Amino acid sequence: VGGPKWDGMPGHLRPEAGLLKLRKSLSLYANLRPAILYDVLKDACPLRADLVVGGLDILVMRELTGGIYFGEKGRRTGPNGPEAYDVECYSEMEVERIARAAFEAARHRSKKVTSVDKNNVLESSRLWREVVIRVAADYPDVTLEHMFVDNAAMQLVRNPKQFDVILTSNIFGDILSDEASMVTGSIGMLPSASLSGTGMPGVYEPIHGSAPDIAGKDLANPIATILSLSMMMRHAFTLEQEAAAIDRAVSEVLEAGWRTGDIAKPGERTIGTKEMGRRIVEALKR
Incomplete structure (x- = not known):
C-alpha cells in the first residue's frame, strides 16, 4: 500500500494506517522476514563475492505490534515552536513473546540469536535487553549475542554470514530487513509471515511496497x-x-x-x- 498521491494526507487517512490496524487487530506480533541469497544470484548482491560465497540465509524476527509505530504520537507547541513526537514503548510481555519466537526459530536453524537494540541510549532498549537475557536462560542450546543497531547495520554489509536469527524491535526490524534484502540481491526477493498465537490467522506478504x-x-x-x-x-x-x-x-x-x-x-x-x-x-x- 501507499504512494505519492497520499503524501499530503494526515496520518490516520494514509493507506498505511489500514495496514497497521490490521496487524494490531489480529495481534500479529511476530514478523518473520527470511533473507536468502541464492548462490546463483551472487552477482546480484552488491557485496564482494568472498563475503557471500555459498549464499546467505538470515531470518529477521521483527516485533510488529508495539514500539514507536504504535506508541503515543502527536503535535504540540514547544519552546522552539511547533513540534511533533512519537513514543517508543515496550512492555515486558511484548518483548518476551517475540524473544521466545526468535529462540524457537533458532532451534530449527543454526542455534544463534542476535538481539538488536540501542541500550546505551534508550530506556526501552534497556528493558528489551533485560527481558531477552531472561528468556535466553530457557534456551541453553541457543547462543545469544547483543548488538547495537548501528553496528548491526554495518555488520550486515561487512560480514553478513555471521547472522542466523536477528531479533529486533518494530522500527529497527523495518530498516534492517530492507538492508538485508539488498544484500540478498533485491527487495523483490523477500517474503514475510506475520503471525500471532497458534491457530490464529496470519498475514503473508512480500516486504516491499x-x-x-x-x-x-x-x-x-x-x-x-x-x-x-x-x-x-x-x-x-x-x-x-x-x-x-x-x-x-x-x-x-x-x-x-x-x-x-x-x-x-x-x-x-x-x-x-x-x-x-x-x-x-x-x-x-x-
Missing part, C-alpha cells in the same frame, strides 16, 4: 509474493511438502538463468512479471 511507478508495466519481481505463499503453506497449514515444492520451483527457474530486471546482470536479457510467474508455475508442475 506497492511500487506505483512500475504498477501495471509487467516489470515487478513476483518471487517475493510467490515465496510468501510458500510461507503460508508452511506456517498456516503445516503443508511442508507443498511449501518445499514452491521453494524448489523458484530455485529451478533461477538456476535456469531466468531473471527479472532487478536481479539481472548488466546487459543480461530479462523477463517480466507474468513470464516469471508462468515459468515458476511450469516448474511447480514438473
Whole structure:
C-alpha cells in the first residue's frame, strides 16, 4: 500500500494506517522476514563475492505490534515552536513473546540469536535487553549475542554470514530487513509471515511496497509474493511438502538463468512479471 498521491494526507487517512490496524487487530506480533541469497544470484548482491560465497540465509524476527509505530504520537507547541513526537514503548510481555519466537526459530536453524537494540541510549532498549537475557536462560542450546543497531547495520554489509536469527524491535526490524534484502540481491526477493498465537490467522506478504511507478508495466519481481505463499503453506497449514515444492520451483527457474530486471546482470536479457510467474508455475508442475 501507499504512494505519492497520499503524501499530503494526515496520518490516520494514509493507506498505511489500514495496514497497521490490521496487524494490531489480529495481534500479529511476530514478523518473520527470511533473507536468502541464492548462490546463483551472487552477482546480484552488491557485496564482494568472498563475503557471500555459498549464499546467505538470515531470518529477521521483527516485533510488529508495539514500539514507536504504535506508541503515543502527536503535535504540540514547544519552546522552539511547533513540534511533533512519537513514543517508543515496550512492555515486558511484548518483548518476551517475540524473544521466545526468535529462540524457537533458532532451534530449527543454526542455534544463534542476535538481539538488536540501542541500550546505551534508550530506556526501552534497556528493558528489551533485560527481558531477552531472561528468556535466553530457557534456551541453553541457543547462543545469544547483543548488538547495537548501528553496528548491526554495518555488520550486515561487512560480514553478513555471521547472522542466523536477528531479533529486533518494530522500527529497527523495518530498516534492517530492507538492508538485508539488498544484500540478498533485491527487495523483490523477500517474503514475510506475520503471525500471532497458534491457530490464529496470519498475514503473508512480500516486504516491499506497492511500487506505483512500475504498477501495471509487467516489470515487478513476483518471487517475493510467490515465496510468501510458500510461507503460508508452511506456517498456516503445516503443508511442508507443498511449501518445499514452491521453494524448489523458484530455485529451478533461477538456476535456469531466468531473471527479472532487478536481479539481472548488466546487459543480461530479462523477463517480466507474468513470464516469471508462468515459468515458476511450469516448474511447480514438473
